[in-house]
Amino acid sequence: MKWTLDQLATFVAAAEAASFSAAARKLGRAQSAVSTAIAMLEASLDTELFDRSGRTPSLTEAGRALLDEARELMRQCRHFDNRALALATKLPGQLTLALDEGLPYPAELALVQALDQAFPHLELTLFHGSAANIAEWLLAGKADVGLAFRRLPPDAALVSQPVGAVPRVLVVGSEHALVHEPGICRQTLARHRQLLVTPRFAHDDADERISPQLWRADSLYVIAEQAAMGLGWAVLPLNIARYPTQNGRLVEIHAQDLVFAALEVHLYWRAGQEEASMLQWLRRYLANAVFARDVGRPPTA
Template sequence: MRFNLEQLRAFSLSVERGSFSAAAREMGKAQSAVSTAISNLELDLGLELFDRSRREPTLTEEGKALLPQAKALLEQAQLFEGRADSMAAGEEGRLTLAVEESLIGDVLEEMLVRFEQAFPQLELELLNPARRDIIRLVQEGRVDIGVLISVMEAGEGYYIKPLRQMAIVAVAGTNHPLSGQMLPSFAELGNHRQLRLTSRSGQIVASEQLSSRAWKVESQYFLMDLVKRGLGWAWVPEHMARPWLDDGSMTLLRFEGRGDVVHMPVDLIISPKYKEGTAGQWLYKELAELEFLV
């Protein structure tokens, strides 16, 4: 290489601060050291970067053309150093996190803001597949960590860390025949179309289907839109349905002699190929404390 980062920094700072002396103060060096670094850079490149015929050196056309590249190289070097320092401190270089759509919302997004502040150098990939697809992706090693409502089954190809539980409620649109009724039991739901989540592979959890008439929907948000239009009833996370329950576009289905809320465990599943670092440890702690988990 015909130049070094110290020369590029002297060049860039001299332009930003307006003089060699100001750049020297910023770098904690003598002005002569900065002038020498820039002169050597010009010799190495075979180009004049500054016109020194005036009192204060000014950029030549060649200097103007090369300045953006110099700044880009310095920025990449800073990122490289930051990433290396983070990894040396036990942080993963990158992390792929898959979150079931039922858990996505403002609370999770606020947690990710804190995550970015804690691990600014980490490369994060976020996916939101269906529940069964998360398990498959973790087993394949495509995903490092998955967060999902527990399928209540022991599986191979991943480790489980239990979090807490999420409130699930039965809802229908306000114009649905079930709205406003006090239902004798869950069995009454079997007489009406159920809207339920499915995966790309078509796999479902049989115990969650109460009706022989069902529409399968991949997206939790799309499913709730169909509920609002009266096309069926559905089990949905209470925290996701709350805005529409409050504004009257959905109704909470109630049952005689029992509670209206079912609590489902939420698990964090980890690929055996994933080497847990400080970011993964942070995520486990923060996910367990999400306010809609009880």
């Protein structure tokens, strides 16, 4: 078989257009060139791809079966070309980005859009998880760069820099007793169950503990759901407290003698990566503190 990629591309174009003349216009060729390319492909495969007995050619059973295969081959060719271009121009060909599950969606989507505009041939993989997951993925080489709240457990193999912050609010479920409690303060909160994120390492949450009654979870969204169910109070990033699924279920309350600092967002990478072009781009982009803007705005459909 001596078929060519050009013949495959012509076959796919003709099949999708359901017309040799329409395929010719799309490809910028003469109709005779399209007909010849498909005829040569059929001869190479010893298989008839189109039934030409009607007014317009239609795919044969074999043509329908081979169309998806041809599309996949063309997709792989585009991928090959894009990777070669990235290598030739020294642009990154792949990026695996590990993101804290609690990061604001608008900022995350803006980052992905900016990556698409800056690196149109980039092959991007996103992982979402807890800070502990992100540290594990980075150290194992499964992720290139990570974005997470606060600091990961100390490790000489990882380097970080703060790139923004997300405000936090005190919340309870709409049916919780604290909703109607006057003059809430630290002592008031201590009488009710507190919902906390599982600490990254020993004593990591010592400054966050207020109530002797504690429930912990490794997910901010799980904590938000528990709070909405009336199981306790929690301090959550503003974007999670105002997530659409919690609308009307979570109530933001105020404690007179407490101020909850914003959660810092840190960019993480493995030591020795400082000269990588992608990391340099990310550091410049995130220097604009994108994770401090519009964090309370719900994601749009």
